[in-house]
Amino acid sequence: MSAPVFRFAPSPNGYLHLGHACSALLNFDAARRSGGRLLLRIEDIDPARCRPEFEAAVYQDLAWLGISWETPVRRQSEHLSDYRAALEELTAMGLIYPAFESRAEIARLLAQREAQAPWPRDPDGAPLYPGVAKSLSPDQRAYLRDSGVPYALRLDMAAARALVPDLGWTEHGEGPDGETGAVVARPEAWGDVIVARKETPTSYHLSVAIDDALQGVTEVVRGADLFWSTSVHRLLQHLLGLPQPAYHHHRLVLDREGRKLSKSTAATALRELRAQGATPADIRRQVGLP
Template sequence: AWLGITWETAVRRQSEHFAAYGAAIDRLSAQGLVYPSFESRADIARLVREREAGGAWPRDPDGAPLYPGIAKSLSAEARDRLIGQGVPFAVRLDMAAACARAGGLRWQETGQGPAGESGDVAAQPEAWGDVILARKETPTSYHLSVVIDDALQGVTDVVRGVDLFWSTSVHRLLQELLGLPVPAYRHHRLVRDAAGQKLSKSTQAAGLRELRAEGASPADVRRLVGLP
């Protein structure tokens, strides 16, 4: 309320809507666009090191190596056996198949991307590889949750930090595959400290409560992120 932002109630909590995300996974599975992968993070790190011994391995826009595993080639029987044995797994999007199904995708950007991208932007979901959409112990992911939540809540405009600019490519792909409406996007610059470090909870940076206590006004906060 202090910032002059109002929102509809009740507030939607993702932990209360796993069924909706599971239904989306089921729809993608019915199209043959997802598969379970069973490698641990340590397994994946080892596979990446092995592949990098022969040259550079591709990385996503955030700098993380693309999934190098072989789970996509496992037979249905092998997958069922591993799941039946209780082996932890992640549900991944078959990016090549998904992109082939969806075709070229674009979005309308009213802010700016990291290199000044604005207006009609071409999505590049293939740059992310076979992204994780859910895990055995957590039946959703950021990518899946935001597109489902935005659609169910009738969101027309998404405003968020520029560090999520290219994630929009994955979100446009999921919207297309699931038949969801497409909002407009506005990505704003990040709030950084004097050393250029992004302010975030992980670095215990000052939040709105602290900024307000220090005398900042709502206009000051909006200015920090490049909003009018």
């Protein structure tokens, strides 16, 4: 029987904080207990936000925590052809369409929809795509593409669900509302999700499904904030014939206001805590680990 394979997959768009430390340590500890392997993946598909100094800090912070990982490290920006191939496969199945609305246009469409009735939102609270790009003719799409209009490539969720009507996973951890055990996947709750953009042939949802399969990941241990994203990942795995890893979602590390720690809210970075005299043992205690 093969050893289990775990992974920690941060984005180098800021410095790691206690929430990252909790997830990385949980993966590292689980790999050691099970005699498994721990992989490190750098999710750097956003060139506007990802920076070399943040990636270098990831390695420094993890090493300081006493975490070791296998090399070479997979950097998503070096494997865009893998995602492009998967995107072409989904396109050949008739499941992908381009949406040309700008963020401002989407906001205007959303305001129009909500003026008539409450508009549905995804599990993260963001409004579902309100546009009508799916109804454009092939000639209209070709004209807009040839004109250089930016676009996002979206998954036709209704068509995808027609191909995969029954979907779920076994949760070995716990979701945000205590969900565990057999979970029914609800990818339709996300609407027609973006799977790529004109300038980048992938998105988080697509790349994570592809990467986990190509790296042979068998155990996905991550925060409960990504619990319902698993619905989309399970759908993509089924459509692309990819293996299903085991899922274990863990509690989040919260700030004093009860919010999830985030780079966007300036959560205290591990490097700052280290500079203030914190030890790796202190970090473990702060995130509730032995």
